[in-house]
Amino acid sequence: MFTYLIVALQAFCIYHVIKNRNQYFWIFIIIFIPAIGSIIYLITQVYNKRDASIIKENLTSVLIPTKKVKDLEKKLQFAETFQNRLDLADAFFEIKDYQNAIIHYEVALKDESQNNYFILEKLVAAYYNL
Structure with missing residues (x-):
């Protein structure tokens, strides 16, 4: 069950990278460091101070x-x-x-x-x- 959650989080993060045309090195970080890379991406790229x-x-x-x-x-x-x-x-x-x-x-x-x-x-x- 935990694995499915991580895969879904990775899929969302990769979709967000492609949709917002962020730097593509994030895809490698998200794939090769599954949970931590996704969380770092969410904190640094999705959640911003304006929101x-x-x-x-x-x-x-x-x-x-x-x-x-x-x-x-x-x-x-x-x-x-x-x-x-x-x-x-x-x-x-x-x-x-x-x-x-x-x-x-x-x-x-x-x-x-x-x-x-x-x-x-x-x-x-x-x-x-x-």
Whole structure:
């Protein structure tokens, strides 16, 4: 049973090497050092820090829902752009703070150069949920 698990792990690692066009010496390491080579490949090539930071960011937004809102408020204070305001309104909408979401959607709606259909759709949904 353990042998089948190692062979499956090797097959996955070799598939990943070929699919992502990594250096081909990994294939020799995976084949000739079965379990250890596969684990080293997984740690160094499959698991990377960018994925870890995305997971960490999503985890903190679940545990502390207002953290995303506070970060977007700071971003809006730094640069008051249409997209920053829309992102903040969407964050308020996600945490079900519809009153503040409506305020920011209405301010974003005043910008005539943008497509207002999406904003109107979100504004109607916020008023409905309120």
